[in-house]
Amino acid sequence: MNIIEVKNLNLFYSKFQALKDISMDIKEKKVTALIGPSGCGKSTFLRCLNRMNDLIDGVKIKGDVIINGRNIYKDRVDIVELRKNVGMIFQKSNPFPMSIFDNVAYGPRINGIRDKKRLEEIVENSLKKAALWEEVKDDLKKSGLSLSGGQQQRLCIARALAVEPEIILMDEPASALDPISTTKIEDLIFELKKNYTIVIVTHNMQQAARVSDQTAFFYMGDLIEFNDTKKLFTAPENEKTEAYISGRFG
Numbered sequence: 001m002n003i004i005e006v007k008n009l010n011l012f013y014s015k016f017q018a019l020k021d022i023s024m025d026i027k028e029k030k031v032t033a034l035i036g037p038s039g040c041g042k043s044t045f046l047r048c049l050n051r052m053n054d055l056i057d058g059v060k061i062k063g064d065v066i067i068n069g070r071n072i073y074k075d076r077v078d079i080v081e082l083r084k085n086v087g088m089i090f091q092k093s094n095p096f097p098m099s100i101f102d103n104v105a106y107g108p109r110i111n112g113i114r115d116k117k118r119l120e121e122i123v124e125n126s127l128k129k130a131a132l133w134e135e136v137k138d139d140l141k142k143s144g145l146s147l148s149g150g151q152q153q154r155l156c157i158a159r160a161l162a163v164e165p166e167i168i169l170m171d172e173p174a175s176a177l178d179p180i181s182t183t184k185i186e187d188l189i190f191e192l193k194k195n196y197t198i199v200i201v202t203h204n205m206q207q208a209a210r211v212s213d214q215t216a217f218f219y220m221g222d223l224i225e226f227n228d229t230k231k232l233f234t235a236p237e238n239e240k241t242e243a244y245i246s247g248r249f250g
């Protein structure tokens with residue numbers, strides 16, 4: 001089933017067109033990777049899926065993004081609800097300057113959950129789902145900022161999971177991490193897709209090939225090819241895709 005349907009999406013930063021008539025259906029509980037050379041529009045596209053571009057001055061968006069049957073740009077949509085349902089993980093982990101517990105409890109508290117036991121449950125479950133619990137369970141009062149880079153990124157994933165999203169957007173979540181931490185994030189993505197839909201921007205083609213079910217190749221604002229990951233990397237249909245995956249540009 002398609003959880004996200006993008007139809008004829010165009011995005012302008014003032015006069016510059018960064019996305020050109022993009023249409024793409026994203027399947028539920030699968031990992032979709034967005035690849036392409038720097039500046040091709042991957043992050044811009046990702047941010048369209050939870051209206052993060054609304055925050056940028058001079059942005060104009062035309063077209064439709066339909067999530068669970070609701071057009072997030074046209075129907076009356078509560079942005080806070082939307083971002084709860086469509087969580088986001090950034091390249092640079094950004095824990096709040098507070099304890100591990102408070103980082104994960106932050107969203108649930110904003111949503112009005114006050115009961116201590118309930119919060120403890122949510123924090124424990126979210127940290128378990130983010131594969132961080134075992135490493136931090138003995139000192140949840142420790143500052144989130146005192147964790148290693150890889151742990152901080154998993155803390156941010158736990159924080160996103162604590163408000164029960166359906167979709168998680170990841171913008172190069174492992175590009176600042178060492179190989180071992182990267183493997184942990186990749187293993188986690190594999191685990192998470194049992195319950196969540198994941199859309200991930202990555203510069204790393206091996207990573208896209210390892211973690212994703214479907215891959216979209218962008219080039220200069222165009223969606224050049226969108227295919228099953230295996231097919232895209234072994235028998236691409238477009239010659240630009242082939243040139244890119246074989247390292248001839250980008």
Ligand SMILES: Nc1ncnc2c1ncn2[C@@H]1O[C@H](COP(=O)(O)OP(=O)(O)OP(=O)(O)O)[C@@H](O)[C@H]1O
Pocket residue numbers: 013016018036037038039040041042043044045056203
């Ligand atoms: N806030 C902005 N204002 C103006 N132009 C922007 C803005 N953000 C991005 N752009 C331009 O839009 C195009 C797409 O940028 P985007 O960041 O989406 O590309 P990307 O494929 O994610 O690149 P990278 O891999 O380098 O992160 C680029 O030409 C970029 O310069």
